Amino acid sequence: KQEVTQIPAALSVPEGENLVLNCSFTDSAIYNLQWFRQDPGKGLTSLLLIQSSQREQTSGRLNASLDKSSGRSTLYIAASQPGDSATYLCAPRGSSYKLIFGSGTRLLVRP
Amino acid sequence: DAGVIQSPRHEVTEMGQEVTLRCKPISGHNSLFWYRQTMMRGLELLIYFNNNVPIDDSGMPEDRFSAKMPNASFSTLKIQPSEPRDSAVYFCASTQRTQGNNQPQHFGDGTRLSIL
Numbered sequence: 001k002q003e004v005t006q007i008p009a010a011l012s013v014p015e016g017e018n019l020v021l022n023c024s025f026t027d028s029a030i031y032n033l034q035w036f037r038q039d040p041g042k043g044l045t046s047l048l049l050i051q052s053s054q055r056e057q058t059s060g061r062l063n064a065s066l067d068k069s070s071g072r073s074t075l076y077i078a079a080s081q082p083g084d085s086a087t088y089l090c091a092p093r094g095s096s097y098k099l100i101f102g103s104g105t106r107l108l109v110r111p
Numbered sequence: 112d113a114g115v116i117q118s119p120r121h122e123v124t125e126m127g128q129e130v131t132l133r134c135k136p137i138s139g140h141n142s143l144f145w146y147r148q149t150m151m152r153g154l155e156l157l158i159y160f161n162n163n164v165p166i167d168d169s170g171m172p173e174d175r176f177s178a179k180m181p182n183a184s185f186s187t188l189k190i191q192p193s194e195p196r197d198s199a200v201y202f203c204a205s206t207q208r209t210q211g212n213n214q215p216q217h218f219g220d221g222t223r224l225s226i227l
Contacts, residue, residue, distance in 0.1 A: 032213045043115075043202060044218040051213055089154070096167060097142065097208065099216060101154040 002027040006090060006102035014110050019077040021105045023090035028071050030092040034099065035064050035075050037086040044089065048075070080109045113137070115219035117203050123225045129191040132222045135184055136205030144204040144216060145178055145188050154202070160186065161208055193226045200224070 003026045013019060023033070032051045036044040048064040050057040050073065057064045063076040073090055087106045091099035116135040124130055136143045144159040158168040160180045168178070175194070180186040190197055200223050204216040 034215055036218075041223075043220040044204075046215045046217060049213065049215040091154075093213070097159060097161075098156050098167070099144075103153050 002030075002092065002094060002100040004090060004092060004100050004102035006088075006105050008105055009103065010106040010108075012108040012110065013080060015080060015082060017080050017109075019080055019107070021075040021077070021088050021090075021107070023073040023075070023102055025071045025073075025092045025100070027092075027094065028068050030068060030094055033064075033066055033073050033090060033092045035062075035073075036089045036091065038089060038104070039086050047088075077107075080107075082109045082111050085109050115203055115205050115217055117201075117219035117222050119222060120220065121223045121225075123227065124193060125227050126194055127192045128226075129189065130193045130197075130224060130226075132188040132201050132203075132224070134186045134188070134203030134219060136186070136203070137217055138184070140205035140207050140217075141183065142206050142208040143180060143186050144206075145186070146202040146204065146218075148200045148202060148221070149198075157188070157201075195226045198224055198226050 005024045007022045034049050035047045038044050048057045050064050050066045061078040066073045085108050087104040089104045091101045093099050118133045142161045145157040148154045157170040158178045163180045178188045200221045202221045204218045206216045207214045
């Protein structure tokens, strides 16, 4: 059974810092891994989808890496802004099309 | 482009009442998912459909929950009778599933359900 852990659970940083959010998963037989952000009271917004054959995926100030064999993914946020404050969730996908979610990292970027 | 549309956004009802949640997936998507989010258990998949057919309902908590997808543009999740422990945010998501083609899942804004 896939288990997903996200570290840290919460993070508070001043604006402008570069951040690394960590995601680990127990079953490396995944097809892809998706990173989402969730704002309070809102749905999930897809940020990046990284395929199992890829090592990295980039979108603007966001960069996701994947090391499938070791069961790890990281989300790198460059030059953080207060608008980046949200909960970030990672979700690997196995052969069944199920996404298994971590409990998230709650990020606060202080002005 | 319209995203995944869920209704209602909020629902407050009394224990024992029937609750129906609705979802319209993104046009052209052929897979639809229902998730539930609670503080205790996080996000959990309840059921998913491919081409309107339920593929995996192992996450449906019990017989009080049922889901249907009568056509490619509409799905319902029904709880009857509802109980206070069903209080949660229910999300619908959709994606385009094709052989060897991994696409992201896109989520609606959710229905916040409170059972009194």
